[in-house]
Every structure is written in structure tokens, then in C-alpha cells.
Amino acid sequence: xxxxxxxxxxxxxxxxxxxxxxxxxxxxxxxxxxxxxxxxxxxxxxxxxxxxxxxxxxxxxxxxxxxxxxxxxxxxxxxxxxxxxxxxxxxxxxxxxxxxxxxxxxxxxxxxxxxxxxxxxxxxxxxxxxxxxxxxxxxxxxxxxxxxxxxxxxxxxxxxxxxxxxxxxxxxxxxxxxxxxxxxxxxxxxxxxxxxxxxxxxxxxxxxxxxxxxxxxxxxxxxxxxxxxxxxxxxxxxxxxxxxxxxxxxxxxxxxxxxxxxxxxxxxxxxxxxxxxxxxxxxxxxxxxxxxxxxxxxxxxxxxxxxxxxxxxxxxxxxxxxxxxxxxxxxxxxxxxxx
Numbered sequence: 001x002x003x004x005x006x007x008x009x010x011x012x013x014x015x016x017x018x019x020x021x022x023x024x025x026x027x028x029x030x031x032x033x034x035x036x037x038x039x040x041x042x043x044x045x046x047x048x049x050x051x052x053x054x055x056x057x058x059x060x061x062x063x064x065x066x067x068x069x070x071x072x073x074x075x076x077x078x079x080x081x082x083x084x085x086x087x088x089x090x091x092x093x094x095x096x097x098x099x100x101x102x103x104x105x106x107x108x109x110x111x112x113x114x115x116x117x118x119x120x121x122x123x124x125x126x127x128x129x130x131x132x133x134x135x136x137x138x139x140x141x142x143x144x145x146x147x148x149x150x151x152x153x154x155x156x157x158x159x160x161x162x163x164x165x166x167x168x169x170x171x172x173x174x175x176x177x178x179x180x181x182x183x184x185x186x187x188x189x190x191x192x193x194x195x196x197x198x199x200x201x202x203x204x205x206x207x208x209x210x211x212x213x214x215x216x217x218x219x220x221x222x223x224x225x226x227x228x229x230x231x232x233x234x235x236x237x238x239x240x241x242x243x244x245x246x247x248x249x250x251x252x253x254x255x256x257x258x259x260x261x262x263x264x265x266x267x268x269x270x271x272x273x274x275x276x277x278x279x280x281x282x283x284x285x286x287x288x289x290x291x292x293x294x295x296x297x298x299x300x301x302x303x304x305x306x307x308x309x310x311x312x313x314x315x316x317x318x319x320x321x322x323x324x325x326x327x328x329x330x331x332x333x334x335x336x337x338x339x
Contacts (some may be wrong), residue, residue, distance in 0.1 A: 026237035038064035086153035126220035249335035
């Protein structure tokens, strides 16, 4: 069911975002195009990175593909648009992309002043510091006077300044325009320290000439809830992207995976039945088929599967679930119920 905003005197007000551009009906646009245009990073292992053949992988990539599976029935129907941190919001605001899934932190300013909506969190993170072990420090509080590589246009830049000011320390910022450039600058000794989200530091460490010689310091200096973003003014699309992610989290909680979807279709658990669309009309009220999560889970899997294959302990990134574990398993990962 498609929504039409036609309030007296406000026929188009709800459809207008930055620059006066109408932003509604993204779901229809994606269906008409037969593909989803999804903004991703220019290359960050574990989150969004192309291989030599142009095949993209990562948690953020899987988030894009999950939405494509839900909307189009085909997780491969995605055009990935690589964007720097400085480019990402403009690309979404202008309509160049349908959604952004690019290790982007949810903040007040971004949520309230850019004409954008964050649809949830697909990775809870925090900012840290990577050093060469030869620097001889074991705490971020010993970094007074250090040269620090930092990516432009990120919350990382702001957090860095706040942390050093709060601890009455000085630093020299070596500002670069991409995560790859920050790793290269660190590897080429242009800076003493590389700062970013700790997951990104773990990913970038794999690209260094001597990964074993690089150490992530223990301090985590910020909260960085990362997740997909859409334009404001299109609640239908906002709900679709949001509930695909929530569906994957709920699916893991109820034990539904890519390996057992067919079996779970016979489940008499009402929570499982609502997620898979054999009971209720969860898909219909979102403008999707009631069994949209069957396509998502068959082709992409639940949240835990995305985590494990992209950044988990058995990958080169080697991250534990930590706070990204389900709330039922001691973490903080939690999604509203399908009801």
C-alpha cells in the first residue's frame, strides 16, 4: 500500500527536504529502477570493500543487499556507490543514492539538521587509537604532542579534539580524506597515531606493512552507533529500511538463519511466524510482501551471520561480538518486536 500525503494546505510540505526537492516514493523509485542505489565507503575491510573483480563485501554491503532482497526479491540488485565521508550526506540529500550504509555515526546534529533519518544501528562502536608498538606508550593519556592521522568530515575529528582538550594535551592533526589514506599515512610514518572507530582500526591494521607491530590502545573515548541512513520526508521508505534490519536482529534472537528458513516456516511459535510472514500482515503494512523476511534471511541471513562472515573471530578482522551480542546473550543488540 502506497502512502499519499494530501493534508489541506500542506500538500507537499511533508515531501520536501533540503533544497526543496521532493523525497517521497523512494520505494516506488527503487522498484521502477529494478535496483537499489546504496552509498558505501570507498573501501573498509569488513564493512564495505570491493575485491579485484568489483565484488563488494562487508556488514554495510550486506545491509544494502538485505533491503534489496526485501524490496526486489534479489539481494544482488544493488548499485554500490562508493563515497568519502565528506561526500556521503550530500549524495543522499541530492537523491544520488536511495540509502546510505557507510559506517556512519548517529548523532543529534546529523539526525536533526541534515534532513536525514537514521534507521537503526548495525554496529555499536567507539573511537580508539592505533600506534606502532615502538612508540613505547600503553595509554592514550601518554599521547601529548603526538601527530595523529584522522579522517576529515567525521565525528572522529571532533572527538579527537575534545579528548585532547579534556586531558590538557596537545596534538598535531594529520587530516586525510579516506580511511585508506589514513592507513597509508600511518604506514609511511606521517603520524604517530591513527584514530578511528575501533572496528575500523582493526580493519585498517590488516592493510599495514607490519600488522603485528601495531597496537590498539585500551581507551575507547566515544560512543559510535553506526547504521544506515535515509532521507527525511518519506516515512514509507524509512520504515522499510528500519524493519529489514530489525527483522534480521529479531531473526537471530528466535534462531532463524539462512540454513533453517524452510524448516522455520513450519514453526508454531507466533514470533517466528510473524517474522516469516506466515501469520499477520507485517509485510503489507510496510508496503512489502508478507514473506519479505524469507528472502532476506535466505539470501543474506540474520544479523549474527552478517557479523560472523564479515568481521567475526574467524575473519582477518577478528572481532568478538562484544556489545554487539544480542541482549539475551549479554550484549546490547535489541530490536522492537514484530507484532
